[in-house]
Amino acid sequence: MMVKRRVPRCAIVGIGELAPIRYTEGTTTLGLIAESVRLAVADAGLEKDAIDGLLVGPQVGETPQHVPATVAEYLGIQPTMSNVVDLGGATGAGMLWRAAAAIEAGMCETVVCVLANTNERSGNPRSPNRNPIREFDVPFGASGANASYALLKQRHMAEYGSTQEQFALIAHWARKNAQLNPNAIFYGKPLSVEEVLQSPLIIDPMHLYEIVMPVAGGAAFVVTSKDSLPSGGHAPVYLLGAGEKITHRAVSQSPALASAPLAYAISAALEQADVSAQDMDLLSLYDCYTSVVGVTIENAGLCKPGQFGEWMKDHSFGHDGDWPLNTHGGQLGFGQADLAGGVSHIIEAVRQLRHEAHPRQIPNARLSLVTGNGATLSEAAALVLGVES
Amino acid sequence: MSEQFENLVVPGPTITAVSKPFWDAVARKEFILQKCADCGKWVFYPRGICPHCWSNRLEWTPATGNARLKTWGIVHRPGHSAWLEVTPYVLGVVELEEGPTMLTHLLLDPDQGLQIGLPLQVSYTNCNDVWLPFFKRKSE
Numbered sequence: 001m002m003v004k005r006r007v008p009r010c011a012i013v014g015i016g017e018l019a020p021i022r023y024t025e026g027t028t029t030l031g032l033i034a035e036s037v038r039l040a041v042a043d044a045g046l047e048k049d050a051i052d053g054l055l056v057g058p059q060v061g062e063t064p065q066h067v068p069a070t071v072a073e074y075l076g077i078q079p080t081m082s083n084v085v086d087l088g089g090a091t092g093a094g095m096l097w098r099a100a101a102a103i104e105a106g107m108c109e110t111v112v113c114v115l116a117n118t119n120e121r122s123g124n125p126r127s128p129n130r131n132p133i134r135e136f137d138v139p140f141g142a143s144g145a146n147a148s149y150a151l152l153k154q155r156h157m158a159e160y161g162s163t164q165e166q167f168a169l170i171a172h173w174a175r176k177n178a179q180l181n182p183n184a185i186f187y188g189k190p191l192s193v194e195e196v197l198q199s200p201l202i203i204d205p206m207h208l209y210e211i212v213m214p215v216a217g218g219a220a221f222v223v224t225s226k227d228s229l230p231s232g233g234h235a236p237v238y239l240l241g242a243g244e245k246i247t248h249r250a251v252s253q254s255p256a257l258a259s260a261p262l263a264y265a266i267s268a269a270l271e272q273a274d275v276s277a278q279d280m281d282l283l284s285l286y287d288c289y290t291s292v293v294g295v296t297i298e299n300a301g302l303c304k305p306g307q308f309g310e311w312m313k314d315h316s317f318g319h320d321g322d323w324p325l326n327t328h329g330g331q332l333g334f335g336q337a338d339l340a341g342g343v344s345h346i347i348e349a350v351r352q353l354r355h356e357a358h359p360r361q362i363p364n365a366r367l368s369l370v371t372g373n374g375a376t377l378s379e380a381a382a383l384v385l386g387v388e389s
Numbered sequence: 390m391s392e393q394f395e396n397l398v399v400p401g402p403t404i405t406a407v408s409k410p411f412w413d414a415v416a417r418k419e420f421i422l423q424k425c426a427d428c429g430k431w432v433f434y435p436r437g438i439c440p441h442c443w444s445n446r447l448e449w450t451p452a453t454g455n456a457r458l459k460t461w462g463i464v465h466r467p468g469h470s471a472w473l474e475v476t477p478y479v480l481g482v483v484e485l486e487e488g489p490t491m492l493t494h495l496l497l498d499p500d501q502g503l504q505i506g507l508p509l510q511v512s513y514t515n516c517n518d519v520w521l522p523f524f525k526r527k528s529e
Binding site: 025027030031032034035041048073131138141142144146147150152158159200201202203204252253254257 | 481
């Protein structure tokens with residue numbers, strides 16, 4: 001197939017380079033990354049706040065996941081586009097056109113691309129997990145996402161007076177919707193608010209049934225241009241808007257424990273699509289924990305901060321309700337196949353917008369908001385999908 | 390209340406060349422933080438560069454060890470099973486008097502009226518032969 005010549009227009013305006021030394025001492029990979037970035041941004045004559053895009057290599061500072069968030073937190077920046085580029089020796093070259101494409105797509109304005117590494121003479125061998133969280137959270141008895149999300153939920157409860165019943169209602173609705181999805185791990189297993197409240201407290205205030213069930217699974221989707229739609233296929237579902245933001249990595253570094261960068265990501269996606277949250281026919285909201293849905297509803301502007309519980313009382317969240325929400329059951333009802341769990345929200349939106357979601361089809365579904373959330377309410381992405389381009 | 394941690398075999402901190410002064414100070418029962426010589430802001434966790442202004446003139450400076458509670462959670466089922474022995478225990482995110490926030494282990498009774506803003510102070514605790522900056526209720 002002929003590749004269309006549509007090179008995104010962009011320019012390299014700053015460079016930074018550390019003089020190679022055989023062995024490093026007294027520094028870390030994150031430190032070398034920061035120094036390289038500082039030099040390049042200074043060379044560009046820009047301030048650090050001008051940087052809103054971040055491209056890094058894999059396993060930076062020996063951290064296996066959440067790599068851009070780890071780097072952004074260390075640098076004290078909050079990029080609205082970030083990525084790991086993992087192309088071996090081609091990574092640096094591969095970063096440049098990705099930066100240009102992201103800028104042209106309107107996701108960010110100024111991207112820093114950085115690769116750096118230490119080389120230690122002896123001592124520390126490369127370990128698969130050496131990073132600020134491993135050093136400053138784990139030794140205190142805080143391992144895993146349950147601890148982070150319990151801390152985040154507690155802040156919401158203490159700051160706004162939100163109640164356990166309000167959070168439990170989110171799990172109840174997820175299970176209720178899963179009863180119309182035979183593929184859901186909790187198909188045939190509805191859940192009452194009382195059952196959520198009676199389930200064990202894993203880390204108080206987070207109950208067992210407010211937490212996704214880990215499962216095995218997978219998901220994929222195919223994307224092509226508007227000019228290359230296959231003939232005779234399904235009705236296409238168009239990307240109308242996207243937004244993304246990272247604010248931190250570790251829960252202790254969260255700038256706003258009871259809110260998330262979802263607020264930026266959702267408003268950016270809605271703005272690109274030139275629609276409002278009120279126009280959505282389906283809310284396909286990432287739900288690794290009940291509290292994430294509550295915060296997302298608030299961050300989408302559907303109600304005031306802290307008021308998701310009051311707001312939910314007045315609405316109905318099935319496919320036939322006034323605010324269809326996670327009609328596939330969400331991950332709380334469907335199961336979370338690791339990172340593929342987040343894709344379930346995209347798959348369900350596509351099914352609904354194709355009008356192929358029987359027996360849970362939303363009548364005349366035309367627009368959906370899809371969200372993704374990572375790390376500690378710190379990595380946010382939002383999409384607006386629609387039936388018309 | 391902290392003796393129970395001495396023989397607890399749990400993962401210790403993965404100390405780097407940059408963070409070593411912090412841990413060395415904690416072992417001496419001193420609480421020090423990096424302070425930026427250019428913008429004057431305090432920094433935690435330890436870095437090679439100031440996250441506020443990107444200066445690399447970060448200087449280790451004695452800090453008060455006072456903090457206030459931002460949020461908390463009571464661990465019944467820890468993410469790392471080695472911590473089961475001391476459950477339930479309280480984790481917290483605290484705001485240090487100097488500004489930065491950190492995650493820590495709280496030597497508090499879960500039923501002791503935890504609330505946002507509760508005054509706390511550092512409490513050096515020997516955990517598996519490593520001194521860690523836990524926090525406790527600030528004495529009057």
